[in-house]
Amino acid sequence: MKIVVTVKQVPDTNAEKAFDPATKRLNRSAIENVLNPFDEYAIEEALRIKEAAGADSTVTILTMAPQKGVDIVRKALGMGADNAAMLSDEAIGGSDTMATAYLISQALKHIGFDLILTGTQSTDAINSIVPAAVAEHLGIPALTYAKKVTIADGRVEIQRETDAGYQRVSAPLPALISVTKSINEPRYPTLKGIMGAKKKEIKALSLADIGADAARFGDAGSKTWVESFTPVSARGKGTVIQAQDPVEGAKQILEFLIAKKVV
């Protein structure tokens, strides 16, 4: 079984972020980029499926990122993925969610797959659109928000996480599954994995390789664009209550909370 995990490079959650006023895009070069934390769960699940399925299964990492993104690919390979493919081209810049889904689906058609695993979202955009849109482009079932995955007899069944509990959803392979954070605990790359990662193949894909239609990606191929952006206004200074007597202080806090209708 050929399992492909799509991963994304995102700005470190703790980093201070800035938008470039000219391009209206996030300035990614000034901040440290990391593997999207949601994708680590998809990689872990892929490795577990592979380990259960046996020797003829492989895990391939697919990403669309500038060359610097190779760091996140190496991390995924260090965790135990077999090989990777990386689609890099400056012309991709400016692609919106749908253009991204188009390019990823083209790349997936090019490299082939039996099962696709993704995170539910990326920590930078948080759209949660790409997994379903990729499946739609490929004409395969999308099983989203999985908190448990079972594969048997050419079919996949998931427990689809909902606010109230879970739904059981099943579909024939090939299929795409997006996994939630409750599905597993991602492993750390092992030291042997880290040393082995440099020997694993990272295939460079071009837009020509995947037969991408120039009208469907980049600024020109995107149907949405950023009109303007405004910084979130800084939170005002809180009210500080100072009292010598703690009972008096507690009383004042309580009065404040009652006035705000919190209690």
Next chain:
Amino acid sequence: MAAVAQAPQSLNFELPEDLKLLKSTIREFVEKELWPAAAQVEDSDEIPAAILDKMSEMGLFGLPFAEEYGGAGMGELGYCVALEELGRASAAFSNLLGAHCSIGAMALHLDGSKELKDRFMPQLCAGDKLACFALSEPNAGSDAANIQTAARRDGDLFVLNGVKHYITSGDIADFASVFAVTDRSLGARGGITAFWVDLNAPGITRGPNDKKMGLSGSHTCELIFQDAQVPADRVIGKIGAGFLTAMKTLDMGRLSLGAGCVGTSQLMLEKAIAHAKDRVQFGKPIARQQAVQFMLADMATEIYAARNMVYNGAWKADRAERFTIEAAMVKRYCSDMAIRVVDRALQIHGGMGFMKETGIERVYRDARILAIYEGTNEIQRMIIAEELLK
């Protein structure tokens, strides 16, 4: 400042790709697993079993050893990168790894026969079995050549009698590199032999854990040998060459010990900077007081010097150049530096630094041993002087 011109040749201080990934992996492991466990380790005086399992799974117990024995094969540079990051966690973790990798199993790795290594290194690298290093005795600390533990030949066996003390991980280790006198008339060079000893064999008892100033979660104790039988094929290296094995092993541990000092100091600097920016006295953050600024400047400068020493030493070690003087200089300077840096970090935190909550008082207590173990800093100066004057 723009570069003057494109240099035709330049030194490259950038880590290779795989070691960058090693660094970020250990950083993440320390931040997510080890740092949050610091208070628990301190209070319970134990490393939680779940964390030990994760350390084994990652392959940390095989860090510096060759791939053919199940190690990660990362060389001294990789080992220093890892130990620098681990320096940001409780000292218990780097002590456990240090006793095992840097000295305990290292003696076997450096001088053990292929048969011994084939048999024992894989389980040591996997973390299934733990090693310690038994050289020190009550009357043989800095004067290591004065050990009294005796090994008497008896057919295919050696029979060991004596007491080793302050043995890190002595309470939990499965095996020890033990140094004992085989021929008192020959002195240290020729009369001491190294043995690979199964600590669960008859004739060996472990003393109670010592009560220490710091290093909670890392235990030291006595190992008592009373007619303990060790098969003759468990001799590490040649009979009579044990003291050399001990000295070579300690050389290896000194660079990585320095790397740990750098990591600990870097963390202390970061905490001191954050606190200095945040703490307001006299109507402004204390970071705006020159007295505090100068402390931060000195801390950063010394860390910079120390880090470059460590990595230059590791570079020499990996090129198989002799690095005895560098190792001694690194151990001496980095440990003294760490003690100064944590002292200033505590001073910048003021009364808060003296309280348990910030975790700085723990680092302060844990740092003091750095100038003492694996060769006191006075012994390091003797080694440096000996190298200079020979």
